[in-house]
Amino acid sequence: MLDKSHKANIRERGLLTKTPFLHSLTGNALARMLDSAHVYSMPARANVFREGEPALAFYCVLAGYVRLYRVSRDGRQADIRICAPGDVFAECLIFGGEKYRFSAQAAENVSLARFDMQDVRELAEQDTQVAKAIMTALSGHLLSTMDCVVNDRLHTAPQRVADYLINRCPTATGTASIRLPFQKNLLAGMLGLAPEALSRAFSSLRRTGVTVRGRVIQIGDVEALKQI
Structure with a gap:
């Protein structure tokens, strides 16, 4: 579970600015997204969230790796994705889905920037830059997922x-x-x-x-x- 957090400092804001998710933003759109980020540090194997919990936030990895996975009824686990520094995850639920569809776990000591779903949803409705950044991230993940399916089958x-x-x-x-x-x-x-x-x-x-x-x-x- 996430515990203590702090507003992104200068170094962390710099890291966020360089991520694929935020690098296209400028001016007020970028400032508002950076101001909304809360940074958490988590130890290895700590749960960021579990499947079925209310989807209240999405995340950007600043340091370390995060494992996304699902668990079957008989307890078997299937990895969905390994998120590296600069990757965002759970942003697919910004415009749909009240609960997380997978679990997220720190694969090692990690630093994460947390963005409130509702706050970013409102920003996207007010600013086309933010909306475009979200759509670009979702498009990238869709193409990556298609590549994974092809890779698995061929x-x-x-x-x-x-x-x-x-x-x-x-x-x-x-x-x-x-x-x-x-x-x-x-x-x-x-x-x-x-x-x-x-x-x-x-x-x-x-x-x-x-x-x-x-x-x-x-x-x-x-x-x-x-x-x-």
């Missing part, structure tokens, strides 16, 4: 892992080294895989020179990885 587990690594490679050829920004169980959820399926995928990629040591991934041949 790509094998090794291909999903390979694509993730290739997109983060610092070089297009030769060898490369990547450090995961979070635990491998979060990567599994992000890619729509069970942890054991992720382990098997990494094992199958050894033939391309991929080795795993903790969070560090060594790639022996980037071009060979692209052929998976």
Whole structure:
């Protein structure tokens, strides 16, 4: 649960201004959004909110990672998204939905900016800049969701892992080294895989020179990885 908060300070306002959600805002629209932000710090595994609770606010990640997930009737969990610094989540409920449709949990120590749903709804009705920023964020998430669905249906587990690594490679050829920004169980959820399926995928990629040591991934041949 969220506890103590404070108004966004100069550094935090600067971070918010650079996020995809707010970077297009100027003048009074930007000032009013920044003034409405309350910043919280939360420890790892703390719940931001739970599925079914009243949807009173949406959030922007300033530091750390937040896991969005749903729980089935038999207790199984399915990750929906891993939110990184700069990402907003639950803004899809600004114009619809009285309750959260998923749960949000701090994957590690996080800093979040909280925006009141009703306040931002009123701002959007008064200022087209704010309304456009919301629509842009929603459009981006819809396109991302479509990509995830296609990825799940067309790509094998090794291909999903390979694509993730290739997109983060610092070089297009030769060898490369990547450090995961979070635990491998979060990567599994992000890619729509069970942890054991992720382990098997990494094992199958050894033939391309991929080795795993903790969070560090060594790639022996980037071009060979692209052929998976």
